[in-house]
Amino acid sequence: MEVIFISGIFLSFFIAFLLLTKKQKALTDKILAIWLTVIGIHLLGYYYNQIGYWEIYPHLIGTTAPFPLLHGPLLFLYTLYSLRNDRKVRTIDYLHFTPVLVAYLYMSNFFFFYTAKEKKMLDRGEIADFSVFALILLVVILISGISYSVLTYRLTIRHQHKINKYFSYNEGISIKWLHNCILSIGLVFLSATVIIVSRDAFGVQFSFNADYIIYLIIIGFVFYIGYFGIKQENIFTNNPIPKNLSEEKPELIEKYKNSGIGKDNATKLYKKLLNILVEEKPYLDPKLSLSGLAQLLEISPNQLSQIINQEAQVNFHDFINNYRVEEFIHKANKNKKFSLLALALDSGFNSKSSFNNIFKKLKGLTPSQYLSKQL
Known part of the structure; x- marks a missing residue:
């Protein structure tokens, strides 16, 4: 299992590096590079926790706790700008990251004013200062992940209709691989929901570390999106669609x-x-x-x-x-x-x-x- 985690972490950072050094990189390449870097840090944080680094370096505790809130917005923005010709992220789209900012602002007191001993005690459950916040954060993470997966999938379905209206072929402009990415992220959050509810609400005891299921899906996702994301071009770079092209149904x-x-x-x-x-x-x-x-x-x-x-x-x-x-x-x-x-x-x-x-x-x-x- 350790080899799998190290491979996933290395691959996340390596693909992000390839995307950032890619010639004529598009906005989507930059978004994907940021997303893979986030995934890499997230995996690294969990791996350090599993091998006991949080005990040695307690100031690492909680640093990646709000990171799951980034996956939904980055999935949405990556898909959105894969289907557009924009060169910059719109200002309004930065609002998707508001929950992450709020979470870190709330945790700032923990990061800067708790001693190493207090952080260890909180991590072990000996201090309940952030118990309510942790529960709220968990619920928001699960709702965010599933909601963004559904929202993004609907976005690709609508755009597939536009492709069918404007093109007579699918090669090079198919968004089927994006559908698979969305389903993968949706599966991550759905699995997390099932595992957490089963474990915490119904007291189900797993004979293995159930968190591994979630992180193995994430690692598999890194391999998948890395391969397709590097070679994927913007769908309409060379085939622009008129902005006012009708998206209504033929029978109307x-x-x-x-x-x-x-x-x-x-x-x-x-x-x-x-x-x-x-x-x-x-x-x-x-x-x-x-x-x-x-x-x-x-x-x-x-x-x-x-x-x-x-x-x-x-x-x-x-x-x-x-x-x-x-x-x-x-x-x-x-x-x-x-x-x-x-x-x-x-x-x-x-x-x-x-x-x-x-x-x-x-x-x-x-x-x-x-x-x-x-x-």
């Missing part, structure tokens, strides 16, 4: 009444769009975006989004990929000597995984199953 057609495109004009433009798709086949471009297709019709991305949602009742992602699927089926029936992947790439898809996922979503079968039924 009422939103278009005052948009400048009447029903008749929208129908005409939709027919023109269908002609372009049949004659020019722009969907064969694996990087086709809403703005790229809008340029062919000489209209704005907002207007094209309106037309597709209103006339086809689907988002841009599914609309374009439906054409790619039909193109693949057509090619597969004519060119049986080529592999399915080769035909998929020739039809506008840019990876095997996205092709299989999209095909099954639209047809309900895998490509091979669908083709075998046609024979």
Whole structure:
């Protein structure tokens, strides 16, 4: 177990160093570096406690107690700015760290005015000066962690809708890995809640150090986010989305009444769009975006989004990929000597995984199953 903790601590600081020395680092790289440094210090504090350093150096006691309050806000801000193009953190976002500041201000009396002997006594439970505060802090930490996990997950879900509206592909802009990060942090706080409630409220006695479960998940999270965080680029750095791009559901057609495109004009433009798709086949471009297709019709991305949602009742992602699927089926029936992947790439898809996922979503079968039924 000691080796695992040392590895997690070293990796946290090492990845933070790599991120800070990364060329052309983005704001998200800096946020992630700060977060990993916080995790590293948090793990180090717990490790020192476990090997008895708090007895030798009692002034370390409590120094990392409010640190769990940092994980939720840093998760939220990292996700938020992974989905934006900002170069600086907005002033209002610093308010997320208010609970941490309040906790340290309240504990300042303990840090600066308690003797080493008094700190040891408090750590052993012989002094109850901060017992109520410790309970409140624990409750706030658990609520904060779970609340930020839910809030951040909702943020990524909303943004996934925007991706589907604006892009016809997922490679390089997928936020699935962020979903996994959010679930990992949520699992940390959920596990902590279950363990603490079971142990303190119901008197459950674990045959092992249950805290290890929480910290092992954190260490696993460090390995995961370190790998993806280093190589991840800002989703919209090279593919900016208009800020006023609609995020409403396709079926809410009422939103278009005052948009400048009447029903008749929208129908005409939709027919023109269908002609372009049949004659020019722009969907064969694996990087086709809403703005790229809008340029062919000489209209704005907002207007094209309106037309597709209103006339086809689907988002841009599914609309374009439906054409790619039909193109693949057509090619597969004519060119049986080529592999399915080769035909998929020739039809506008840019990876095997996205092709299989999209095909099954639209047809309900895998490509091979669908083709075998046609024979």
